[in-house]
Amino acid sequence: MLLETRSLDAGYGRFRALFGVDIRVDAGECVAIIGANGAGKSTLMRSIAGVLPNAPEMILHQGEPIGALSAAAILQRGIAMVPEGRRLFPSLSVEENLLIGGQKRRGNGQWTLDSIYALFPILREKRSMPGTALSGGQQQMVAIGRALMSNPELLLCDEISLGLAPVVIRDIYAALPRIRETGAAVIVVEQDITQALRVADRVYCLMEGRVTLSGTPAELTREAIHSAYFGGHA
């Protein structure tokens, strides 16, 4: 098993957003986390990425406790994150945004500037522009490329389709199979259930900080998802 959370409680100060969340991710797997606004999806991502500190044993990477490690230390272990809202660095160009993602890269993996430009050709044309001057979809490409530059074995994608047009979302998700070809596992946080079910090997549904449903897309019925997503009965 690549990553596991065990009874993960997390929050912000006195406010708790997650209550005993258990998920697991195997090597090379694509796991989708679905749930409504405020369900705790981003808190789960931020906890795994080391942005929110936790008790060490609440998050295990290859069996080792990593819950209390810093974001920098988590990246060194091969877990990279595409944060919600892209969060590109405004004072860096597109290329510099990509380069800074690889500044602490692990070993000699396959992701380089050239392979990122091959994945998202438009970025080569825009390489000298400030990252924040790009369209939303292009910014998302930079954010994904920036995370890939560290050669991760687990990529955390937090709401990568949020605020984007359907045609742009399709382009972004078209890159996912090529990312998985490298052997990397992916956790995708999505509010778009159809999109999540299309790309994921396994799905977890969160509601009010708790896992209310899990399984493979084939196992999950529309009614069960509706009930787990919104509560009550379909």
Added chain:
Amino acid sequence: MIWLDTIVQGILLGGLYALFATGLSLVFGIMRLVNLAHGDMIVLAAYLILVLVTGLGLSPWLAVLIAAPLMFALGWLLQRVVLNRVLGPDILPPLLVTFGLSIAIQNALLEGFSADSRRIPNPDLEGASVALGPVTVGVMPVLTFASAVLVIVILNRVIYGTPLGRSFRATSDDPVTAGLMGIEPMKVFAVATGIAMMVVTVAALYLGTRANFDPAIGPARLIYAFQAVIIGGLGSLWGTLAGGVIIGVAQTLGAAVNPEWQILAGHLAFLLVLLIRPRGLFPRARD
């Protein structure tokens, strides 16, 4: 011709103020920290150079090469041990801590060196001058200005052309996301303060060789540095040089009219720029 000479002298004096201000600008630009002890750190570095020159018989130029890494280490430690603990959304704690540091440095220097004025001996260049077309200028003021330009060129190369500089800019933009890139903001801040203290050492060399100094003059240097940074626009190093030159020229012009107006003229120029361009001459887009 006198006015041309006055303006040239003012421009060269601006180089000294730019050196005072560059370290302050760098630290503010990266971590939004206003170091109220910055002027006292310049004076501390001047005393360090003085000790190396008078105690070990070194030339001031060699002394500054020894003092600069020592000041880097001091800045790095200061940031790691003290300032990183008080950085946060509230700007008051770092202001209070650096204000306290300012007082502590002044009193420590007073205890160690007394209130007597000192000067770093520099017999080779002290009175040397050179003709620049129709005006004659001192070699030390020219070296001061050239050093300011060189320091800014080097810092800009570091900031815009190296991975360290990328880390500086990314951390300045968004320290949390910088953490996701494997950057540890607290370490970046410590390196930035270390570099600022190396610039402070260069400033101290020219402060101490061109005029007398004593433990109490730090706060006035801080004010000149602040004015240069604010006139230039927060976070812009070339703007800081422009700010230093404006204050320098205003001071020499003021002094030419009436020697008592030198300092006042600098402050009035600062207020005038602030009235016309409240964000400074070359503000960074996001500040």
